[in-house]
Amino acid sequence: MWFDLVVAELEELSREDLIVLVRAQSERIAGLEEANKELAAKLARLEHLLSRNSGNSSVPPSRDDDPGRSAPKPKRSGGRGSKPRGKQPGAPGANLAWRQDPDDRVDRFPQGRCECGTELAQGRDLGIVDQYQQHEIPPVAVKVTQYDQHAVACGCGQVHTAARPEGARSGPVGYGPNLQALAVYLLAVQFLPVGRVLGLLESLTGTAPSAGFVHGMLARAAGLLDVVDKRIRALLTLAHVVAADETPLRVGPAGSKKYLLVACTELYTHYLLGGRDLDTFKALAIADLAAGSVIVHDRYQNYDAAPYAHLLHQLCTAHLVRDLETAVELYPDEHWPTQIRDALRGLIHEANTARAAGADQIDPTVKDELVRRFRHGVLVGLKTTASHGDRPGERKTRLLLEELHDRPDDVLRFTTDLRVPATSNQAERDLRPSKIQQNISGRLTSEDRTRDRFQILGYLSTATKHGLNQITVLRQAILGRPWMPELPATV
Known part of the structure; x- marks a missing residue:
């Protein structure tokens, strides 16, 4: 019935009114189509952003579990280059080893009484039947040492005064280099805020330096390292x-x-x-x-x-492989993204293997075949994406292919000079x-x-x-004699 009423109303309109109505409806439909295109583009962009993870972009692994984000695909298991979990073959091990020269020895004997009522302390020693070594740190507490600097008069009349201990500052009281080094370590290496450093120092040592002293240690320690900083840069x-x-x-x-x-x-x-x-x-x-x-x-x-x-x-191949993962996802029916990625991974593996074996080059036959696959994959990819569409990631993939094609030496330099790592x-x-x-x-x-x-x-x-200990070299710096990397023999 509603439809019949609408038709009746339209039949009463003049030709000119119908033309105006049709044009208005056409404009409205066109506007809706344009809005739909914009919404589709926004949706595609949102889906693309949510598909970014640590496996196909620079997103850190900590963001992989964000709501709505796609997790990285499981890494390939088995085959060349796969590694078992845990300690790798040839890697140095770490264990709590038995020491033949312990710092201290303690003889322990049974305490109390025997069931017969005799004190066990009166029993005959049958010798050691069990041994146990415990690695422990002593309780930490601030030790206050007073240094009395004396003056002595030489027979010639000159007076000599003893210097303050190493690392001492002006004033009658100060913190020693060990505590200062610990404060700097907690700030600069463990990234603790000043307030937490104060709480930790008080809990560990029983002393509570001021916030100003702890924070000021950053400037003081850095100032003592100016020369080392210049040496490292040189x-x-x-x-x-x-x-x-x-x-x-x-x-x-x-x-x-x-x-x-x-x-x-x-x-x-x-x-x-x-x-x-x-x-x-x-x-x-x-x-x-x-x-x-x-x-x-x-x-x-x-x-x-x-x-x-x-x-x-x-060019860092880790970044290149991540970008190629995007191409694999964008073009799931194409072979070239996987071919380029796998050829690059194969070259990285061969370079690492040759370097570990002490060789000065990759096996030429293997290298040439992998490079051939890499270059052919790039050429096919360039042809496929010559007229790329508007999907998010397509332009980035095209630019990546152009870079792989135009800068082959910069992409594959690690295959010709094993001193060059494949990644940053x-x-x-x-x-x-x-x-x-x-x-x-x-x-x-x-x-x-x-x-x-x-x-x-x-x-x-x-x-x-x-191979040096961080607390040790920090203490050396605070004492005014920081560790200095040696200059090469040719300099």
Whole structure:
């Protein structure tokens, strides 16, 4: 009945009125179609963002469990390159070993009375029947030592006064180098806020330094490391290969942001706090590398800028493989994304195997076949995506393929020079402390103290890479004689 009424009303309209009505309806339909397209695009973009995880993007693993986010696909098990869980073959083990020279020995005898009523202390010793070694730390408590500096008069008339103990500061009372080193360690390495450091020191030692003293230790320790910091930077510039990376840091007033840059090798770590601009990159240690040296990086555009024109490049293959995972998901019916990814993984595996075996090159036959698969996959991918659509991720995949095609030497340099790592994982590992700090302590309020933190961390990271204990080298620094990495014999 309702339909009949509508038809009757339309029949009463003139031709001109019907034309106006049809045009209005057409415009409304067109508007709805456009709105639907926008909503579909937004939905596709949202689905793409939710599909990003630590396996196909730079999203950290901690975000993989966010509501709605797709978890990474399970890693392949079995086959070449798979590893069992736990300790790997050849890796150094760690266990609580029996010591032939314990620090102390304690004889223990049964206590009490025998069932017959005789005191067990009167029994005959039958010798040791069980042995147990316990590794323990002594109770920690602050020990106050008063140093009385005497003066003596020489027979010639000169008076000599004893110096204060090593590490002593002005004033009648002060904290010793061990406690100072522990405070700096808790702040700079364990990322504890000042308040928690105070609570921990009081719980462990029975003393409670002031917040100002603890926080001031950052500036004092960093100031004692200026010379070491310059030495580490200089040593980095002598390296053949340096890995570099950058990450944002919440520093200063709310809403502000800085970037932490790192240049590093297996032996040295140097941090720089600044922006993500070219001026900051010019100040990074890699700008002073010799011509022909290699920088390993994540393809950020500044690494290809003029200050680095004299350097060779290795594009981080971990980032490339992650981006190729996106291509695998975007083109599930195509073979080329998997072919490129697997060929690149195969080359990485062959390079690692050759390096571990002490070889100076990858097996040429294996290498040539994998490189052939890699290049053919790139060519097919370029042909397939010549007219890519508007789906999220398609343009990024096209740009990735163009880079793989146009920069083959920078992608595969690790296959021709085994001194070059395939990834910038070393730089990412050296940046990880900054990300942990942000998760634990949040925003850092002072740029100056943040620079101090990372100058200290650069020193400690370098010392750790040389097999040294962090507390030990911190104590040395506070005593005014910091550990200094040696210069190479050729310098």
